[in-house]
Amino acid sequence: MLELRYLRDHAETVRRAIRAKQLPEALASLDAVLLADEQRRLLRGDLEALQARRNAASREIGARKQRGEDAEELIREMGEVAAEVKRLEERDASLEAQLRSHLLEIPNVPHESVPYGESEHDNVVVGEHGERLDGAGMRPHWELAEGRGWFDLQAGVTLTGAGFPVFRGAGARLVRGLAAFFLDQLGRQGYEEIAPPLLVNAASATATGQLPDKEGQMYEVSGGFYLIPTSEVSVTNVHRDAILDEDELPLRYCAFTPCFRREAGSYGKEVRGLNRVHQFDKVEMVQFVRPEDSYDALEEMTGTAEGLLEALGLPYRRLLMCTGDMGFTQAKKYDLEVWSPGQERWLEVSSISNMEAFQASRLATRARPGGVDGRGRPRLVHTLNGSALAFPRTIAALLETYQREDGSVALPEALHAYVGTDLLA
RNA sequence: GGAGGGUUGGCUGAGUGGUUGAAAGCGGCGGUCUUGAAAACCGUUGACGGCGCGAGCCGUCCGGGGGUUCGAAUCCCUCACCCUCCGCCA
Incomplete structure (x- = not known):
């Protein structure tokens, strides 16, 4: 706040x-x-x-x-x-x-570099990388997966309901391989890996900004807990009510977790296949930084997420979110969208945000200059987070981009060792 | 699930109703000494809020919340967490 x-x-x-x-x-x-x-x-x-x-x-x-x-x-x-x-x-x-x-009902103030806009139509494309494949003759991922059994949407409906895909066989292995690949890449860049709880209490959800205003987006379970809509919630709350050593900043964390979102009111082609689901996996980056460093960190994190898409050989574009589409807690936010040749549309696979001190003030996360025992006055840190990356749409783009005539998928080289094969057949 | 013990400042740890915001030690900071450092010695050292140009003054805070009292770190209730023992489960 x-x-x-x-x-x-x-x-x-x-x-x-x-x-x-x-x-x-x-x-x-x-x-x-x-x-x-x-x-x-x-x-x-x-x-x-x-x-x-x-x-x-x-x-x-x-x-x-x-x-x-x-x-x-x-x-x-x-x-x-x-x-x-x-x-x-x-x-x-x-x-x-x-x-x-x-x-708690007052939103964060957008950074001065954020363009004014009323809706997603006013977001600004600030960069595009890679050559978009022509969609002619390309099949959407759900058709590809249906033929080979990589994931089963019907079984998910039976088990739970719509929006809960069941990955199996090579599809499940792809999920596991992607997780290991992303985490290894982030580990190399100094991100400490966290395996956090998937249930959080109301105080945690309030601190990161999911409560009170976005209550309807989370699943609430008995005991007063919420299923995390993103591991941002778990990981950022690791330092709730803490005074950090400013000399040890930035703190970089990453986590691979499922995410649970109610996503009420979505329908139609928006939700076909893996486009929008209620449970999905995601690797998340979180940073705690000194206030003067947070905008450099935002660029760095965005670059890191882009690096993953480049390593996978997926064309993407970067959007700077306008004031009207950026959300309650954010001061500045980029979205990364990957090209889906089978659907001929862009799919959002990452969102990287600088919250400045907005979450830190709810978290009461401060840092003291000169160390925890030092004499300096503690001040609020800045927090950032970003996806690296969200799995379902990344998988959709991978399947569609690397599909072959016969419906098999030739994986990009970066994944061969992780998935244990160069071809999903 | 049952019984008992505990939670005090950056840390250890005194304090069981009245100048206690809190002894002492450690740590931190400043100084003396020293070529420099260590040791020793001296001084200093909590956070937040309000008022004031300022020196400063006032208030709140001893795990959280509530109560008793003119007055609570100290007594009572309650919740959370930690420790020990018993039970149960893996």
Whole structure:
């Protein structure tokens, strides 16, 4: 969330940001925060004066009793003060709770380099790599897989419901190979591998920004837990409520996990095959960096994800998300889309974002200059995350791009050792 | 699941109702000494919020929440986590 002090000093900037992000309902939240803040500061003036009086009187009572003097009158007097203090404290607590809940409803402010836009149509293509294959005669991945049994959508429907594909045989091996390939690549670039819990509590989901505003996107299970919609949630919360050593930044983590998303309201060709599913695998990158380094880190991470697509020989393009399409928590976000020749459309396989301090303030993740024992004041870190990469659409593009006349798929060389074959037949 | 013990500042660890924001030690920072360093010695050293140009003043914080009291780190309730023992499971 944005910090209260920032909100007080930059209310207009935040109003513009809210409008640019197409979240007008947050304007009321901002007003509510500013009002509650003002009321609270007034209240605290009275409250603290009263507390000071009580503290002084209590000391005096203690002193008198020690001298064996009578303090009955003062005690009676303080009884009234104590009741008033209690009343004001309750009012203060209620204002603070209001403040906090509305604060959580205010989105992050886009970076100045982010273009204004109302929807996905206003995103800007900032680079394209590789030559798109002509779609003539190319089959979509679901037809290819159907013939060879690499994944079984019907079985998933039986087991669970639509959007839960069952990978099998060479398809399952491809999943495992891709995971190992991605993780190895990231490991080489200094990312520490994490195998996190797949269930998180509400505090974790709130810290990374899934709650309270995107509740409907997560599966909630009994015990008050949520299935992670991305390992960003698990991995970023590893340092919740922590003071890091600023000299040890950046911290780079990666994780291979399933992700669970309700994706309510999607239909039609958007969801054919592996285009959009409720459970999918993804390798995620997460970084904790010093504030002044976060935009360099964003470029670096995006480059890393692009490197994976290049290693797989898949044509892709990079999009800079406009203000209206970038999401609640982000300050700047790139999407990578891979070319799907069998469908003749672009498929989003990665999304890399800089949250600046937005998550860090909810996480209370700070870093102290000069080490944990140092004397410097801790300050909020910046957090970033990005997919490297999401599996189903990567697999779709791989199958379609490398398909042969007979419906088999010749894998790119980078995967041969990982999948244990150069051909899915 | 049952019984007991514990959770205090960056760390170890005192403190069981009244100048305790908290002893002591370690660590950190500054200094003396030294060619330099170590050792020794001296000083200093929590966070957050509010007010003030400033020196400074006020408030809150001893795992979380609630209660008793004029006053709570200290008493009561509750929750979480850790440790020990018993049971159960792998």
